[in-house]
Amino acid sequence: MGIELLVNMSYVAAAVLFIFGLKMLGSPATARKGNLVSALGMFVAVVITLLDQSIIDYKWILAGVVAGGAIGAIVARRVEMTGMPEMVALFNGFGGVASLLVGWAALYGFEANTFEMITIILSILIGGVTFSGSMVAWGKLSERISGKPMVFGGQRVFNILLIVAIIAASAMFTLYPESHLYLYLVIGLALLLGIMLVIPIGGADMPVVISLLNSYSGLAACAAGLAINNIILIVAGALVGASGIILTQIMCKAMNRSLSNVLFSGFSAVSAGGAAAKIEGEAKAMTAEDAYYVLEAAASVVIVPGYGMAVAQAQHVVKELQELLEKNGAEVVYAIHPVAGRMPGHMNVLLAEADVSYDLLLEMDAINPRMETFDVAIVIGANDVVNPAAREMEGSPIYGMPVINVDMARNVFVMKRSMASGFAGIDNPLFFKENTRMLFGDAKEMLGNIIKAFN
Amino acid sequence: MEIVFLAFILMLSIFLGFELINKVPATLHTPLMSGSNAISGITLVGALTSAGAEHSGLATILGTIAVAMATINVIGGYMVTDRMLAMFKKKGGAK
Numbered sequence: 137m138g139i140e141l142l143v144n145m146s147y148v149a150a151a152v153l154f155i156f157g158l159k160m161l162g163s164p165a166t167a168r169k170g171n172l173v174s175a176l177g178m179f180v181a182v183v184i185t186l187l188d189q190s191i192i193d194y195k196w197i198l199a200g201v202v203a204g205g206a207i208g209a210i211v212a213r214r215v216e217m218t219g220m221p222e223m224v225a226l227f228n229g230f231g232g233v234a235s236l237l238v239g240w241a242a243l244y245g246f247e248a249n250t251f252e253m254i255t256i257i258l259s260i261l262i263g264g265v266t267f268s269g270s271m272v273a274w275g276k277l278s279e280r281i282s283g284k285p286m287v288f289g290g291q292r293v294f295n296i297l298l299i300v301a302i303i304a305a306s307a308m309f310t311l312y313p314e315s316h317l318y319l320y321l322v323i324g325l326a327l328l329l330g331i332m333l334v335i336p337i338g339g340a341d342m343p344v345v346i347s348l349l350n351s352y353s354g355l356a357a358c359a360a361g362l363a364i365n366n367i368i369l370i371v372a373g374a375l376v377g378a379s380g381i382i383l384t385q386i387m388c389k390a391m392n393r394s395l396s397n398v399l400f401s402g403f404s405a406v407s408a409g410g411a412a413a414k415i416e417g418e419a420k421a422m423t424a425e426d427a428y429y430v431l432e433a434a435a436s437v438v439i440v441p442g443y444g445m446a447v448a449q450a451q452h453v454v455k456e457l458q459e460l461l462e463k464n465g466a467e468v469v470y471a472i473h474p475v476a477g478r479m480p481g482h483m484n485v486l487l488a489e490a491d492v493s494y495d496l497l498l499e500m501d502a503i504n505p506r507m508e509t510f511d512v513a514i515v516i517g518a519n520d521v522v523n524p525a526a527r528e529m530e531g532s533p534i535y536g537m538p539v540i541n542v543d544m545a546r547n548v549f550v551m552k553r554s555m556a557s558g559f560a561g562i563d564n565p566l567f568f569k570e571n572t573r574m575l576f577g578d579a580k581e582m583l584g585n586i587i588k589a590f591n
Numbered sequence: 592m593e594i595v596f597l598a599f600i601l602m603l604s605i606f607l608g609f610e611l612i613n614k615v616p617a618t619l620h621t622p623l624m625s626g627s628n629a630i631s632g633i634t635l636v637g638a639l640t641s642a643g644a645e646h647s648g649l650a651t652i653l654g655t656i657a658v659a660m661a662t663i664n665v666i667g668g669y670m671v672t673d674r675m676l677a678m679f680k681k682k683g684g685a686k
Contacts, residue, residue: 154630155607161626162615168676171626175669178633182665185636191643196655200642204662211663212670217678223671224625231664235634237657241641244650251594350624350631357634362597364637370597371604372633378608379627383620474617481620488678494618495681 139187146184147368153177154372158379164494181368217489218446221479222277225270225346228353232266235259235356236323242363243313252363253310257322259359261302264326265333266352272334273345277478283339292400295332301325333399340520342478344387344398351380383480390474390500392526392537422573424585427549431586434511434547436467438503440540441483442476444517444552448579451490454516457583458492460590466511469496471503471540473521504541513545515566516579517552523564548572551579622675629668635661 154177160170191197215223239259242248248256275281302325309318337345354376361369388395431437439458445451458468470492476483484497507513515522525532526539542548543566550572566572575582615623638661641654 155611158608158611158627158630161619161623162611164616164618164679164681167619167622167679168673171622171669171672171676174626174630178630178635178665178669181633181636182639185639186643188640188643190640193643193651196642196651197639197658200638200655200658201662204659205666207659208663208665208667209670212667212674215671217675220621220625220671220675223667224621224628227625227628227664227668228631230660231628231631231634234632234638234657234661234664237653237660238634238637238641241638241650241653241657244647347624350628353628353631357631357637358601360634360637362601364640365593365597366637366640367597367600369633369637370600372630374601374604375608375611376627376631378605379612379623382609382612383624386620472617474620479621480624481617481622484618485621485675485678488675488680491678491680493681494679497618499617 143184143188144367146180147366150177150181150184150368151371153180154375158375181372217451217486218449219278220485221342221346221477221482222274224479225274225277225349228346228349229267229270229274231353232263232270232349232356234263235353235360236263236267236326238360239263239363240319240323242360243319248313250310253313255359255362257306257309259356259363260319260322261306261326262352262356262359264323265330266349266356268327268330269334269345269352270330270349272331273342273349276334276339277342285338286335291332291336295329298325298329298332302329337399339478340475341391341398343475343480343482344384344391344395346479347380347383347387348395348399349380351377351384354378354380387475387480390538392534419567419574420572421576422549424575424582425589427573427575428586428589430547430549431461431466431512432464432590434461434466436510437461437512437514438469438471438507438510438542438545440471440473440476440513440515440518440522440542441487442473442516442518442521443478443482444519444579446477446482446486446517448517450516450580450583451486451492453580453583453587454487455490455492456587460587464590469498469503471500471513471542472497473500473518473540476518476521500538500540507541507544508546510545512547512549513542515542515548515550515552516583519552519564522566524566524569525564529565542566543569543572546571549575551575551577551582553578618679622672622679625668625675626672629665629672632661632665632668635665 157170157174160166239256276283305321354373358373461468472483522540522542524543526534526537638657642658
């Protein structure tokens, strides 16, 4: 009893540390400390668990911790900031599979009653979906598989049948826990469901998927906690689950779409119906040198980065340009759309890596009201998040989505590799506006050329 | 009674999670995600008991793999979050 009480009281302490850690993660000034506080909570929970009397053999634990710790540390140290979205997806997946295995292993510990069987199955299901879904997301983000939505006829029917099959297999397994056939069936179907849920989602919707999978990984831990009757798993898992859901909501709102719309119908399905309005006009290209003359005379510049900046690894050159413009007496700020890039806050991390002060990174709602006052807006590898069609063209699939109104600035420079439409496959009338000039080419190279003109 | 007790804890934790995260600025969305992702590695605690308890051969194998996976999640998640947050700086004027 004595040790059990100590263990449980320490879990309370760990929960307090997690809560404070998460709270401190909410402000840039305390975030780093908050992460350490939360890590301390994890340390307390793990160490105290090792005192648990049911643990009699430490060698396998040691093997697992050493192997996992080494891999985790190496990956965390090596990963490029541009590779952050796929790494988060990968870690999500590992958390999910761990919960699946914990639920599975719980089957052998004791005679499970019906409630415990249900929680075990839940942790296997959620863990499995998290794992395979995250692996597909990882494949899409790292471009190992195509980032385009994969849709086939009868997909919806197939998914419904899949869910029915999962419920049936779970029910059979609860009734006949000795039969491993049903267990393997549940695991296999859960993995299949995870794949089916993520393949129809396109690259531009990845911020939503990552947030959702993040939430699932928490819920999986939570279900595993219910299965093995461990309170710290329930509390910590629920905290993560809730935070993931909030991020998911923020991302959906930023795209003016409901969660079910993101999950079940790619942009492609929508645009087929509403291609009513036609955009006419001619995009006007300009050279880096012309851009330099305008920028040299500008008193205020707003930079709008998108996924293209990440692809071109252009964040450091962007910072260089910012310094040159500031030396030239101009005010420079950045406007960040919530879904720019492939994960929530993607652009902010890249610019932080390039040493851009975070108070220069303005959110969409802060920048839009004063967009008219800017002499130049530079769009770097962003497309859909600056598309004025969202405001003006009722037939457009993205109509109603809040965008950064760069077209209201006096001059707009768009850096883009070609005239091809963005990830969502929608034409962008911004390119044909009177005040827009296109700089075709690799963003990094283009910025380099402008910087050369300054020197 | 046990079920009711667990359900209460679950409900309160979810509400607390919503309250905690609700007002996080967009700048911190990525570190928040990788940081909370590391917390979801708490499943490690469950894995430890499975790997260390002498139930059966299979449970030990499953537990050991779970320990390794969850440790990647925990160590990697916290380290990468720290690396990211170290870069977030606010500068007064020029550098």
